[in-house]
Amino acid sequence: MTQESPGIGPVPEGWHPDPAGHPQLRWWDGQQWTEHVAPIPQTASTTAADGFADPLPPRQKAMTGATWAVLAITVLVVGGTGAGLWWGAASVQAEVEAEAPAVLDGFLGAATRGDTIWADYVSPQLAASAPASPLFGDNEAARLIEMTVEAHAGPLSYGTNAVLTSKTATGADTAHSVVDLTYTYTVDGERHTASATQIVWLARPFYYGDDQPAEAEDGRTPTSVGPWRVAAVDVPTPGQLGDRGLLAESTYATSTPAVTKCRLPQDALIDLAETARLRGQLGSACVNDDGRIALGDGVDPTALAVQFPTLNSQTPLTEVTSLVGSADVPAPLAEMRLAVGSDEYVFVYAATGVDGQRTSASDVRLIAISKAESR
Structure with missing residues (x-):
């Protein structure tokens, strides 16, 4: 059935605001909404109909959910550790310079307020592995400590095969931005702040005549290019920081x-x-000085202590947030998710500061416990 708009008539084939209300565009093929989506480009060229820039139409090739699960593009070496980044999709604006910044901005905006649409901007593997909103964590835990997050992103640097050498997106398959994050939260009625510098990686797959994703290859013209997606969050190296300092x-x-x-x-x-x-x-040497912990609704510390499982250094533990600390300095805030009895709980830890600085002398304190929200 052709879509109608009051006073306008049938809506033509093309990009239009997502009817689901997400801050993105969705492709209308003249008969129905398709699975193709695109970030809202921040460019000067806009259409008279809807006020948005007109991205390129989607590649006319069906891409199923199963295809997303098996497509592979590249392996980035970030901070000395290997991180496999795997996904694939039809490109909607492969060479539009505004695409990667729009994806980064969309991700940071959603991921710092706990909005579930952050998953629209990341690789399927990152979305599947995150038990809560990256950078923000569990919404109930955030509410308990009245947490807010501000993000300030630096310019994107682009490159191929994880070697960042350019400031243009054309021909690039990887990109990163150094991002400063500032957290404000409440402990026992007093507001505190904690800040950290992280590096956010983006990547996209290139296709050369088939559905097999690959890295960008010099001297070859791709038949299509996949969309930019956030693929990892890590601690920046001194070389990635340049002449700016590490906010900690x-x-x-x-x-x-x-x-x-x-x-x-x-x-x-x-x-x-x-x-x-x-x-x-329920007690520990790692509780703040007054011994008080903010407890969420339905958290009974006595019952929790009785059911608490035995843990050791080999026990796999789930960290909810994507904030990353270094080997010497802990992340400013961390949330550990743990099943106790029939429920899951989030244990919120804050890093201490020495004269306002998180250093190798910093450690962590338990400040809140809440029941985990399900995604």
Whole structure:
């Protein structure tokens, strides 16, 4: 059936605001809405009908959900660790310079407010592996500590095969932006701030005559190029930072000396489990000085202590947020998700600061426990 608009008549084939209300465009083929979507480009050229720039039409080739699951594009080496980035899709605006910045802005906007549309801007693997909103974490835990997040992204650098050498998107299959994040949250009625610098990686697949995704190849003209998607979040290296500094501050500080068991959120959670097992109560050396923890609705600390599972360094633990700390400095905020009894809980840890700086002397403190929200 042809789509109608009051006073306008049939809507022509093309890109139009997504009828689901998401901040993106969706392709109308003249008869129905398709699976093809595109970010809203921030360019000077706009259509008179809807006020949006007109991206290129989608590649006329069916791409099923199963295809998304098996397509592979490249392996990035980020900060010395290998991160496999896998996905594929029909390109909607492969060479539009505004595409990658729009994807980055869309991701940061959604991922710093806990909006579920962040998944529209990331690779399927990143979406599937994240138990909550990247950079923001669990919405109930964020509500409990009245958390807000601000993100300030630097310019995108582009390149091929993970070597970033250009400032133009043309021909590039990878890109990154150095992003400053500032968190504001409440502990025992007092507002605190914590900040960190992260690097956000984007990538896209190139196609050369078939459906097999590949890296960009010099001297070859692709038949099509897949969409940019956020693929990873990591700690920037000194070379990636350039002449700018690493933002790593926290106004949250306690007088309790740092101890090994409070070095990282994983260690602190193991200590919490050990105390629960040995003493039958929810306590830890990694609790803030006054010993008080913000508890979400339905959290019974006594019942939680009785059911708390035994944990050790080999136990796989789920960190909810995508904030990344270094080997020497913990992330400013971390949320550990753990099944206890029949429920899942989120344990929120804040990194301490020494004169406002998170350093190798910083450790973490448990500040809140909430029941986890399901995605």
